[in-house]
Amino acid sequence: MHCKFVPLILIVSLFNQNSKCQPGIKGNLVIDTAVWAPVAYLSMIPDLDNLYTISNELIIDKAIIDGTGRFEFNSQYLPKEDVLIRFHVSKKGDLPASLIIGGKDENHFFFIANRNSNITIIDTSNSDFVKDIVLEGYLPNHTLQNIDRIANYLDTANFDGPLIKSELIRSAIFEKLRSIADTCSNPLVSLYALYKSKFARNYSINQQFYKNFLIKWRHQKDPYFLEFRKKLPSSWTNRINFSIFLGLLSLIIGFLICLAYFIFFKKKQNLLQDLSVQERKIFALLLEGKSNKEISDILLIGLSTVKSHVNNIYSKLEINSRKDLMNLNLDNK
Numbered sequence: 001m002h003c004k005f006v007p008l009i010l011i012v013s014l015f016n017q018n019s020k021c022q023p024g025i026k027g028n029l030v031i032d033t034a035v036w037a038p039v040a041y042l043s044m045i046p047d048l049d050n051l052y053t054i055s056n057e058l059i060i061d062k063a064i065i066d067g068t069g070r071f072e073f074n075s076q077y078l079p080k081e082d083v084l085i086r087f088h089v090s091k092k093g094d095l096p097a098s099l100i101i102g103g104k105d106e107n108h109f110f111f112i113a114n115r116n117s118n119i120t121i122i123d124t125s126n127s128d129f130v131k132d133i134v135l136e137g138y139l140p141n142h143t144l145q146n147i148d149r150i151a152n153y154l155d156t157a158n159f160d161g162p163l164i165k166s167e168l169i170r171s172a173i174f175e176k177l178r179s180i181a182d183t184c185s186n187p188l189v190s191l192y193a194l195y196k197s198k199f200a201r202n203y204s205i206n207q208q209f210y211k212n213f214l215i216k217w218r219h220q221k222d223p224y225f226l227e228f229r230k231k232l233p234s235s236w237t238n239r240i241n242f243s244i245f246l247g248l249l250s251l252i253i254g255f256l257i258c259l260a261y262f263i264f265f266k267k268k269q270n271l272l273q274d275l276s277v278q279e280r281k282i283f284a285l286l287l288e289g290k291s292n293k294e295i296s297d298i299l300l301i302g303l304s305t306v307k308s309h310v311n312n313i314y315s316k317l318e319i320n321s322r323k324d325l326m327n328l329n330l331d332n333k
Contacts, residue, residue: 025113026072027121029065029089036107037092038065042073045084047227048195051110054088054097062096065089069123078115081222082140082188085113087121109133110148111141112188140186147189150176151196174202178209187220191228200231274316282309286325 029040043058045051063071088108090098100107113119118137125132135141154173177197184190194213203210210232217225275283278299285295292310296303319325 023075023116023118024072025075025085025117025119025121026070027119028069028123029071029121030069030123030125031065031089035091036089037094039063039089039096040065040071040073041088041090041096043086043088044078045086045110047223048084048191049227051084051086051195052099052101054086054099056097059097075113075115075117075119078113078117080115082112082114082186084110084188084192084224086110106131110144110192111135112138112144112186140189143180143184143186144189144192147177147180147193147196150180174198178206181213182209187217188222188224190217191224194228203232272317275313279309279313279316282306283313283325286310286313286322 025042031038040063041059042061043054044060046058060077061073063073065071086108087110088099090096090107091100091105098107111119111121119141120136122134122136123132124134133145135145150173154170174197177193181190181193181197184193190213199210214229214232272280272283281299282295285298290298292303292306296306299306313325314320317325317328319328
């Protein structure tokens with residue numbers, strides 16, 4: 001009797017495991033419902049200059065946060081490529097499209113998602129909202145959260161001491177963010193790191209880095225990279241495109257030269273193969289500079305026969321003189 005329930009248990013177990021693998025954005029959030037409205041909002045950020053721009057038009061979805069803190073969004077309406085998403089909640093009485101930037105009441109965070117994402121948002125703080133959010137299910141978000149932690153240090157640290165010390169710390173942090181951008185394999189996360197490094201303030205003194213960055217992601221055509229390229233001097237992009245063009249042109253010219261040489265060399269090889277055994281012997285002696293009389297004596301054949309073979313060699317090799325024959329040999333060395 002007990003065994004009859006085993007298949008049912010297995011089916012339920014498999015269903016639960018399958019549901020965990022379904023694309024979507026879900027999680028559990030600890031909020032004080034006396035302060036915060038129990039509704040979570042998602043906004044899709046159109047470009048990285050508008051991280052903190054908010055409007056009703058940018059909000060793409062909302063979900064009720066139930067009494068246990070659970071919520072869930074469907075991700076099927078997202079693009080198939082990665083996009084930057086902002087998650088936020090609003091205080092009771094505030095408009096849905098309201099952000100609090102910085103401080104203990106900061107009400108938002110960012111993550112990367114796409115149509116097939118299966119992301120779990122875990123609040124581990126048990127107190128201040130969004131301070132200790134953990135994002136599971138999509139690996140690029142681990143790097144993105146690390147970027148935010150590094151960048152937020154600039155906003156929260158109290159830089160005491162000489163100004164030069166503060167500048168050195170800022171420079172070290174920006175260098176760290178550029179290093180992440182340089183090594184990151186996800187283009188959007190890589191670009192996010194650059195924006196967090198305040199690249200507009202330092203690209204003039206790190207020009208080679210940004211030129212290399214543009215080359216690395218030259219195939220990216222999404223709106224994030226299109227906007228980023230507009231921020232850098234147009235001469236950089238033009239120069240990089242011209243360099244790529246020259247590189248491709250050099251490859252094409254090199255290929256054509258090799259192809260022409262191969263065809264020419266092969267043709268000469270085929271011509272030599274057309275010579276008879278006796279003609280090849282005479283050809284070798286001609287290359288040594290022997291006269292017709294010397295060839296006649298060496299091969300014990302008549303002078304007229306030598307002259308006849310030499311004319312046949314000239315005809316088959318498409319040459320007119322011994323000088324042409326010597327040049328032909330030089331080409332085949």
